[in-house]
Amino acid sequence: MSAKQLSMFEADKQISGKPAAKSKSFSMSLSRTIAAPAEKIFDRWLIPTFVGNWMFGSHLGNEKILDLKNEVRPGGSYSYSIQRNGKKVVHDGEYLQIDRPKRLSFSWQESAKENVNKTKISLSLEPDEQKTKLKLSLQIDEALAHYREEIKQQWSERLKALSSQLVK
Secondary structure: OOOOOOOOOOOOEOOOOOEOOOOOEEEEEEEEEEOOOHHHHHHHOOOHHHHHHHOOOHHHOOEEEEEEEEOOOOOOEEEEEEEEOOEEEEEEEEEEEEEOOOEEEEEEEEOOOOOOOOEEEEEEEEEEOOEEEEEEEEEEEHHHHHHHHHHHHHHHHHHHHHHHHHOO
């Protein structure tokens, strides 16, 4: 594994390979089988137009997309600005690993939640005949424990929206 890649099993290392500051965290995993090829699902996570169609919007509540930017490469960053209930919320982070179409790992921070450490999100895709098994793993700073159910609900709704858009 190169220094620019991060495995969900190496959560104690930063991209540089140096040990990260220890912080308490909790993990959460979600999975879904989607009737679409892994390549198509993978691209929906990286192309801003597609991201805007399933990750944000009215299916998650009162949301409006303001701006979606990304630089897709290990070490590249992204920034997704939305308006939620009249307030601007920025989701941003860094791509840690991109292995199309099998694995994607990135950091995630939401300005509406006051956390010092970013969440680490890992996506793995496993082809299964005409379908793909998607597994989403989140390593979340313990400071966000009171948002546990909200985070789980939001990502469940996002995966549901992604799936429904792909099987149309």
